[in-house]
Amino acid sequence: MSDHKLASVPLWQQLQAVAQALAQVRRGVSGTAALEAVPSTLRPGVQALLFQALRHLGRAQALRGLLASRTPAPLPDALLCTALALAWDPDNAPYEPHTLVNQAVEAAKKTRSLQMQANFLNACLRRFLRERDALVKATDQDLQAQWNHPAWWIHRLQQDHPEHWQDILRANNQAAPMTWRVNTARTSRANLQADWDRHGLSSACVGEQGLVLTQAHNVRDVPGFAEGLCSVQDAAAQCAAQLLLKDLAPAGQAVRVLDACAAPGGKTAHLLELLNDSSEVIALDIDPQRCERITQNLQRIGRRAKVIAADAAITQTWWDGQLFDAILLDAPCTASGIVRRHPDVRWLRREADIAKLAAIQKNLLKQLWPLVKPGGRLLYCTCSVFTAEGENQAKTFVEHNTNARLLPSLGHLRPQSGTTATALVDNLSGDHDGFYYALLEKLPAL
Numbered sequence: 001m002s003d004h005k006l007a008s009v010p011l012w013q014q015l016q017a018v019a020q021a022l023a024q025v026r027r028g029v030s031g032t033a034a035l036e037a038v039p040s041t042l043r044p045g046v047q048a049l050l051f052q053a054l055r056h057l058g059r060a061q062a063l064r065g066l067l068a069s070r071t072p073a074p075l076p077d078a079l080l081c082t083a084l085a086l087a088w089d090p091d092n093a094p095y096e097p098h099t100l101v102n103q104a105v106e107a108a109k110k111t112r113s114l115q116m117q118a119n120f121l122n123a124c125l126r127r128f129l130r131e132r133d134a135l136v137k138a139t140d141q142d143l144q145a146q147w148n149h150p151a152w153w154i155h156r157l158q159q160d161h162p163e164h165w166q167d168i169l170r171a172n173n174q175a176a177p178m179t180w181r182v183n184t185a186r187t188s189r190a191n192l193q194a195d196w197d198r199h200g201l202s203s204a205c206v207g208e209q210g211l212v213l214t215q216a217h218n219v220r221d222v223p224g225f226a227e228g229l230c231s232v233q234d235a236a237a238q239c240a241a242q243l244l245l246k247d248l249a250p251a252g253q254a255v256r257v258l259d260a261c262a263a264p265g266g267k268t269a270h271l272l273e274l275l276n277d278s279s280e281v282i283a284l285d286i287d288p289q290r291c292e293r294i295t296q297n298l299q300r301i302g303r304r305a306k307v308i309a310a311d312a313a314i315t316q317t318w319w320d321g322q323l324f325d326a327i328l329l330d331a332p333c334t335a336s337g338i339v340r341r342h343p344d345v346r347w348l349r350r351e352a353d354i355a356k357l358a359a360i361q362k363n364l365l366k367q368l369w370p371l372v373k374p375g376g377r378l379l380y381c382t383c384s385v386f387t388a389e390g391e392n393q394a395k396t397f398v399e400h401n402t403n404a405r406l407l408p409s410l411g412h413l414r415p416q417s418g419t420t421a422t423a424l425v426d427n428l429s430g431d432h433d434g435f436y437y438a439l440l441e442k443l444p445a446l
């Protein structure tokens with residue numbers, strides 16, 4: 001949608017849609033699904049405001065606690081918290097705070113189910129404008145207000161990353177840039193970057209094959225995308241295929257690779273870009289609809305994998321009995337490492353999810369390990385920063401499997417923002433999400 005059209009959508013209408021989406025997220029619906037329900041003409045503006053509101057929801061909830069004697073019903077509360085999240089910090093507010101308040105009250109008046117609460121919302125928000133500095137100060141000691149994450153999440157990070165929990169939370173609250181992986185089988189990074197430059201797209205290098213665009217663009221407008229010369233993928237995620245295939249086989253030798261949790265196929269595509277044509281890749285995912293996306297994504301880069309919809313842990317339903325040289329297990333996880341890109345995740349998860357997902361990851365590891373050839377390898381990864389889904393999982397696995405050896409691995413990558421970010425020691429340089437990588441080698445039988 002053009003800026004002109006966006007500007008013509010009244011702010012109250014956008015705030016109404018943001019509040020509805022926020023109420024959905026609080027009911028457990030993902031931000032992506034909540035935004036799908038928003039008319040396409042409103043969606044870009046609503047998404048930007050929703051993401052900002054989610055990044056400041058902890059502060060907003062603490063302020064609402066001071067302004068309202070009890071928590072309002074879900075929709076008025078979502079509208080009140082949206083207005084507070086967007087207006088509490090005038091230096092970073094997307095609109096002038098008075099405008100936001102006026103338009104939030106207008107949204108209440110124009111929404112049938114909110115009309116009865118319009119006066120209440122007006123009273124809360126006017127008081128907020130009058131007493132903002134004092135109210136904000138009164139919430140400064142509240143951990144959730146300070147870091148905009150649930151308290152359990154903050155405590156968990158303090159426990160798992162005692163020296164870096166603040167860096168992680170700070171990075172989580174930044175918006176992530178648009179990062180691309182160059183298909184080096186078809187072009188070089190320097191060539192693609194030069195082509196982008198000629199089209200007025202400035203970028204910076206990240207990792208071995210990545211380019212970070214200075215400004216996000218519609219993917220279809222990015223030179224090389226339609227031809228499969230590049231794909232959107234975070235720099236930390238780009239390490240998966242590189243690590244799994246590094247020194248795996250002499251050049252030209254065909255290998256058999258399983259991508260066990262493959263959809264939507266970002267890492268499958270990368271594996272295929274790095275492998276020769278005679279290698280075989282099997283891409284598995286439990287979700288048949290997401291499997292269709294693997295096929296579509298591979299079509300764009302002009303490569304093929306055998307795509308199977310199945311539960312990777314129930315090997316008798318899909319495995320043909322031939323061992324694999326390499327298995328990528330990009331396991332389902334809390335996604336606690338990618339909250340820069342998905343600011344809803346922190347509010348959707350419950351602490352109990354960590355143990356539930358860790359049990360699923362443990363079982364996937366157990367079931368897939370026998371399918372690795374002696375001398376072959378399995379790369380276990382999650383886009384999580386919680387050690388229960390990373391380091392602890394890998395340690396326990398190696399302790400219980402005498403034929404498994406941990407090869408040099410990246411371990412826990414902590415998210416960091418900014419293309420020149422190199423401040424965190426023992427982390428990848430550049431801008432990237434949080435991830436965990438453990439490369440396990442299967443020792444030959446004695």
Ligand SMILES: C[S@@+](CC[C@H](N)C(=O)[O-])C[C@H]1O[C@@H](n2cnc3c(N)ncnc32)[C@H](O)[C@@H]1O
Nearest residue numbers: 261262263264265266267285286311312330332
């Ligand atoms: C982190 S995502 C994978 C992302 C993908 N590797 C990529 O780079 O595009 C995890 C995937 O695991 C799938 N999944 C969850 N449980 C599974 C299981 N038991 N067997 C196979 N796939 C599973 C989910 O449907 C989801 O698509």
